[in-house]
Amino acid sequence: MRIILCGFGVVGQSLVKLFVSRSEDIYAKYGLKPRVIGVFDSKGSAVDSSGLDLEKLIEVKKKFQTVKKYANTKNNMSGIEMIESLDADILIETTASNYKDAEPGMTHITNAMKHKMHVISVNKGPLALAFPSLMELAIYNQVMFKFSGTVGGGTPILDYAKNSLKGERITSFAGILNGTTNYILTNMANGLSFDAALKDAKDKGYVEADESLDLDGLDAAAKLVILANWIMDMKVTMPDINCTGIRKVTTEDIKKATKNKCAVKLIASCNRELTVAPKEISIDDPLCVNGTLNAIAFTSEHSGTQTIIGRGAGGMETASSILRDLLDIRQEISRT
Ligand SMILES: NC(=O)c1ccc[n+]([C@@H]2O[C@H](COP(=O)([O-])OP(=O)(O)OC[C@H]3O[C@@H](n4cnc5c(N)ncnc54)[C@H](OP(=O)(O)O)[C@@H]3O)[C@@H](O)[C@H]2O)c1
Numbered sequence: 208m209r210i211i212l213c214g215f216g217v218v219g220q221s222l223v224k225l226f227v228s229r230s231e232d233i234y235a236k237y238g239l240k241p242r243v244i245g246v247f248d249s250k251g252s253a254v255d256s257s258g259l260d261l262e263k264l265i266e267v268k269k270k271f272q273t274v275k276k277y278a279n280t281k282n283n284m285s286g287i288e289m290i291e292s293l294d295a296d297i298l299i300e301t302t303a304s305n306y307k308d309a310e311p312g313m314t315h316i317t318n319a320m321k322h323k324m325h326v327i328s329v330n331k332g333p334l335a336l337a338f339p340s341l342m343e344l345a346i347y348n349q350v351m352f353k354f355s356g357t358v359g360g361g362t363p364i365l366d367y368a369k370n371s372l373k374g375e376r377i378t379s380f381a382g383i384l385n386g387t388t389n390y391i392l393t394n395m396a397n398g399l400s401f402d403a404a405l406k407d408a409k410d411k412g413y414v415e416a417d418e419s420l421d422l423d424g425l426d427a428a429a430k431l432v433i434l435a436n437w438i439m440d441m442k443v444t445m446p447d448i449n450c451t452g453i454r455k456v457t458t459e460d461i462k463k464a465t466k467n468k469c470a471v472k473l474i475a476s477c478n479r480e481l482t483v484a485p486k487e488i489s490i491d492d493p494l495c496v497n498g499t500l501n502a503i504a505f506t507s508e509h510s511g512t513q514t515i516i517g518r519g520a521g522g523m524e525t526a527s528s529i530l531r532d533l534l535d536i537r538q539e540i541s542r543t
Contacts, residue, residue: 229530290322298325298326335428360528364434377507389497401453471485
């Protein structure tokens with residue numbers, strides 16, 4: 208399978224490391240031979256239509272902070288040129304999520320679909336702003352569009368709701384979908400002020416470069432949009448979410464919750480309305496996870512409520528979700 212990889216940051220590099228370390232067993236078990244023929248970061252690109260040397264690619268990125276120095280050539284293709292000229296089967300989109308115009312991911316995804324490439328995205332921006340139209344574009348161009356890693360990182364939340372609960376009618380769901388705010392709220396419950404808890408989260412590298420994505424609930428809202436479209440067949444985008452972040456949560460709110468054997472959590476819920484807001488939940492509720500963990504509870508008509516808990520982020524975890532999507536695509540291709 209010939210792959211174009213957009214973005215070579217934490218997730219992109221983790222994916223390539225996963226390919227290197229698992230190449231033999233992925234081939235032996237699944238017959239899958241991923242061949243990365245083009246990759247680009249914000250400074251340039253590397254191309255080899257017979258397949259890039261992945262170990263060299265990682266070394267070059269580490270040494271020069273860009274893949275541009277992979278080959279001694281001045282000829283540096285842009286992402287769009289790569290999509291238009293390389294004969295790839297799949298585009299994997301791992302550039303930064305942006306909820307203003309979803310670029311550059313939106314242009315990569317739409318162009319790849321128009322060029323009949325299947326698409327895997329861990330970038331939430333394009334899905335948050337245009338899920339319904341991207342789905343239509345994929346159907347129109349008869350390509351597969353997969354995005355397991357956008358919700359829950361490596362925890363297969365979307366697959367669970369869509370496939371394991373097949374035939375069920377999910378009536379509502381609620382979840383903690385942002386590990387950073389959960390870490391901050393957990394530390395506040397352990398006695399830190401909001402500012403001290405935020406500083407600690409920043410020191411540990413948990414907070415996005417634009418902290419508003421975490422603190423104002425935008426990351427959780429983007430994941431809620433993806434869940435609502437994919438699981439509940441709602442045709443919604445970011446403006447449809449009623450969103451409040453955690454900036455106004457005070458130490459008093461946390462103390463009051465603790466007195467009631469509750470904890471304050473940033474909950475994304477779909478129960479007639481789509482809401483992201485801090486809420487008090489019982490400490491006995493399975494949803495009440497601490498630290499950077501994510502959790503989501505699905506309530507369905509006949510099988511009751513089930514809660515899935517797992518790490519919602521991490522380079523390798525998210526790379527493993529991309530591998531799952533790749534294997535799904537390969538399986539579906541070999542069926543047709
Ligand atoms: N990290 C996680 O745990 C996780 C989990 C789930 C989903 N995600 C999503 O996955 C995506 C990647 O996350 P990450 O942690 O790998 O981010 P990252 O480390 O910041 O990597 C982003 C990559 O995109 C490249 N890039 C940015 N703007 C670009 C542009 N205009 N043209 C070409 N390349 C551009 C960057 O280039 P440079 O290398 O030159 O800076 C970098 O290689 C994000 O959308 C994120 O929301 C991440």
